[in-house]
Amino acid sequence: MTIRSLYMAEEMVLEKSENLLMSKQYCSVEEYRELYEEYKKLFKQVKTLVKIADLTEQELKILFEKFSEVSRIDSLTGLYNRRYFWETFSKVWEQSIEHNFVVSLLMIDIDYFKKYNDAYGHLQGDECLKAMAVEFQRSVRRPQDMVVRFGGEEFVVLLPQSGKEAAIHVAKRLFRNVNSLYSKYSPVQLKSQMTISVGIASLYPQQEDPITLLVDKADQELYRAKEAGRNCFRLYERP
Amino acid sequence: MENLIIEQTKSTPYIFFCAATGKLRIEGESYPENVIKFYTPVLEWLHDYFMTNVKDMVLEFKIIYFNSSTSKVFLTIFDLLEQKASTGCNITVKWICDKDNDVAIECGEEFQEEINKFLFTVEIC
Numbered sequence: 001m002t003i004r005s006l007y008m009a010e011e012m013v014l015e016k017s018e019n020l021l022m023s024k025q026y027c028s029v030e031e032y033r034e035l036y037e038e039y040k041k042l043f044k045q046v047k048t049l050v051k052i053a054d055l056t057e058q059e060l061k062i063l064f065e066k067f068s069e070v071s072r073i074d075s076l077t078g079l080y081n082r083r084y085f086w087e088t089f090s091k092v093w094e095q096s097i098e099h100n101f102v103v104s105l106l107m108i109d110i111d112y113f114k115k116y117n118d119a120y121g122h123l124q125g126d127e128c129l130k131a132m133a134v135e136f137q138r139s140v141r142r143p144q145d146m147v148v149r150f151g152g153e154e155f156v157v158l159l160p161q162s163g164k165e166a167a168i169h170v171a172k173r174l175f176r177n178v179n180s181l182y183s184k185y186s187p188v189q190l191k192s193q194m195t196i197s198v199g200i201a202s203l204y205p206q207q208e209d210p211i212t213l214l215v216d217k218a219d220q221e222l223y224r225a226k227e228a229g230r231n232c233f234r235l236y237e238r239p
Numbered sequence: 240m241e242n243l244i245i246e247q248t249k250s251t252p253y254i255f256f257c258a259a260t261g262k263l264r265i266e267g268e269s270y271p272e273n274v275i276k277f278y279t280p281v282l283e284w285l286h287d288y289f290m291t292n293v294k295d296m297v298l299e300f301k302i303i304y305f306n307s308s309t310s311k312v313f314l315t316i317f318d319l320l321e322q323k324a325s326t327g328c329n330i331t332v333k334w335i336c337d338k339d340n341d342v343a344i345e346c347g348e349e350f351q352e353e354i355n356k357f358l359f360t361v362e363i364c
Binding site: 003004005006007009044045048049051052053055056058059 | 274275278279282283304306307308310311312314315318341342345346349350352353
């Protein structure tokens with residue numbers, strides 16, 4: 001038995017049909033019926049093959065979506081992750097340059113988080129991060145605003161097409177929400193009142209600016225906020 | 240007649256066909272780069288096996304994932320089995336799948352609808 005291709009049965013039907021067409025004499029009804037039955041069987045198989053292909057393609061689509069989500073989201077907090085931040089930020093940056101939009105970024109650090117972890121353990125530290133993440137997410141209202149877990153206890157809020165006033169407004173909301181945390185959560189979830197320090201940067205990106213400029217400036221302001229005693233924000237604005 | 244044994248790889252299944260007992264097994268994942276090249280020995284073995292005096296045969300599929308070309312080969316195998324079953328051979332195909340593998344279960348049910356000349360069961364474990 002020589003197997004030349006996957007479609008030997010189909011090729012045989014074609015060959016027989018061609019021979020019948022080329023034949024100068026009419027063949028018997030049985031020969032036509034045999035060919036018809038063979039074709040019918042193969043057609044039924046095609047329908048099965050298509051259904052099976054649909055099933056596997058559907059599964060692949062679901063897996064692709066799950067994978068896309070996993071590659072974008074920080075599993076502990078449910079916020080976007082750093083990788084996805086940079087992917088999105090590069091587009092926001094380019095659009096801001098092209099259309100002369102202002103863009104603002106808040107760099108948030110949880111004060112004395114290491115001490116909290118040391119005092120209450122890493123599992124409690126995780127609960128604290130989760131509670132904080134919820135409050136950070138609540139502090140933004142627009143769909144284009146992005147809240148990201150940037151590092152261990154570092155978070156970023158990206159505000160496209162937003163200037164200094166909007167950034168300060170969001171920062172104040174952040175502080176209000178964080179301050180109300182301790183009374184909202186049970187002692188099981190949060191062991192002590194937490195505070196944050198925030199560095200804000202706001203500018204109109206220019207072609208010659210490095211893409212890391214906004215993050216670097218916000219980071220510098222965060223450092224200034226820490227130096228100023230924490231639980232506050234500092235702002236950089238380049239009009 | 241010699242048994243057919245093909246070891247499993249990342250993209251091809253484990254194949255064990257025992258001529259003496261009539262127990263045949265295809266297990267694993269099937270998405271070979273060249274489907275014809277991989278399954279030709281399988282189809283040729285089956286063709287030769289059916290030339291012998293086979294009375295009873297059980298073919299178990301325990302396939303986690305298979306591509307479209309493989310599904311065409313499986314249908315070709317089922318065609319061969321149907322031809323043999325028409326001569327009076329007692330053939331059973333067991334399509335075995337994990338309870339969490341919905342796609343494999345549904346594919347098994349699609350194949351089951353194709354078959355009417357031998358017993359094709361879908362077993363969920």
